[in-house]
Amino acid sequence: MNSTAANRSNQPSSDGISEVLNSGQITTNDEAESLHKKNNCSGYELTGSDTFSDNGSLNKKRLHCHQDQRRMSLTSIVAVETPSSTDAPTRRTIDLGHGSDLIYIQRFLPFQQSWSFFDFLDKHIPWTRPTIRVFGRSCLQPRDTCYVASSGLTSLVYSGYQPNAYSWDDFPPLKEILDAIYKALPGSRFNSLLLNRYKGASDYVAWHADDEKIYGPTPEIASVSFGCERDFVLKKKKHEESSQEKTGDGGPAKKRLKRSSREDQQSLTLKHGSLLVMRGYTQRDWLHSVPKRAKAEGTRINLTFRLVL
Ligand SMILES: O=C(O)CCC(=O)C(=O)O
Numbered sequence: 001m002n003s004t005a006a007n008r009s010n011q012p013s014s015d016g017i018s019e020v021l022n023s024g025q026i027t028t029n030d031e032a033e034s035l036h037k038k039n040n041c042s043g044y045e046l047t048g049s050d051t052f053s054d055n056g057s058l059n060k061k062r063l064h065c066h067q068d069q070r071r072m073s074l075t076s077i078v079a080v081e082t083p084s085s086t087d088a089p090t091r092r093t094i095d096l097g098h099g100s101d102l103i104y105i106q107r108f109l110p111f112q113q114s115w116s117f118f119d120f121l122d123k124h125i126p127w128t129r130p131t132i133r134v135f136g137r138s139c140l141q142p143r144d145t146c147y148v149a150s151s152g153l154t155s156l157v158y159s160g161y162q163p164n165a166y167s168w169d170d171f172p173p174l175k176e177i178l179d180a181i182y183k184a185l186p187g188s189r190f191n192s193l194l195l196n197r198y199k200g201a202s203d204y205v206a207w208h209a210d211d212e213k214i215y216g217p218t219p220e221i222a223s224v225s226f227g228c229e230r231d232f233v234l235k236k237k238k239h240e241e242s243s244q245e246k247t248g249d250g251g252p253a254k255k256r257l258k259r260s261s262r263e264d265q266q267s268l269t270l271k272h273g274s275l276l277v278m279r280g281y282t283q284r285d286w287l288h289s290v291p292k293r294a295k296a297e298g299t300r301i302n303l304t305f306r307l308v309l
């Protein structure tokens with residue numbers, strides 16, 4: 001999503017994965033902030049279980065984004081994006097502990113093809129910005145959304161909002177993306193897709209877990225990102241927010257009350273054409289968010305493929 005000239009050039013720098021170095025930088029900010037900003041749901045959104053607000057100060061990293069960046073010379077892009085025949089996209093696994101893990105593939109889809117997907121989705125998806133309910137208040141969801149699902153599934157409801165389920169047949173490129181995911185994740189199955197469009201720096205998704213019952217106890221969620229890169233931040237739920245103890249692996253109470261540490265937080269920069277997979281108990285034990293980022297001016301589109309049981 002992040003797309004300055006530098007970013008859009010997809011330089012083979014880091015893989016976008018970095019632990020948050022200063023635990024103080026992720027704040028479970030005050031409900032007060034949200035209550036000030038009643039109409040824009042700032043910082044809060046109730047999806048699965050619990051939510052917290054974010055003060056946007058997680059990382060001092062600059063995330064410039066300009067939509068016209070793709071007009072830059074393609075020379076450097078091609079130089080780093082053209083894989084040799086033996087190059088498989090690098091896959092990183094991040095063990096979050098206690099049966100939760102992530103897979104991140106930065107160059108999951110080819111760069112130019114990813115822009116074609118972006119353009120199709122931006123133009124043809126029937127985006128809507130619904131009014132949702134957060135802590136009893138109605139407010140505008142801080143990003144556009146759309147939902148696609150196989151027929152006959154239990155409806156998705158989050159934050160008091162039940163999206164209309166569109167058919168896969170209406171958007172053939174989505175099937176191409178899903179096929180690519182199946183190649184990367186043999187044995188996985190997905191039958192629904194939540195699409196999000198972040199139209200600029202102040203669009204975001206607040207702290208939440210996708211732990212709705214319809215996904216079962218250990219959902220696998222495959223998340224594909226296009227356009228402006230944005231930070232994706234995870235933090236471990238506080239003990240009472242997680243149901244880890246229900247399976248008996250929460251350890252003794254004293255241990256469970258330990259202060260948050262570096263291992264309780266992760267931050268990734270989700271690049272254009274990347275795939276992130278959340279697996280195991282990630283939804284039960286962790287929250288995730290895409291915070292506002294002042295420099296992330298471009299549009300980002302994110303697709304999260306899920307399996308409704
Ligand atoms: O935009 C993203 O990367 C995440 C979106 C998300 O968490 C969700 O739709 O549940």
Ligand SMILES: [Fe+2]
Nearest residue numbers: 208209210288
């Ligand atoms: Fe989510």
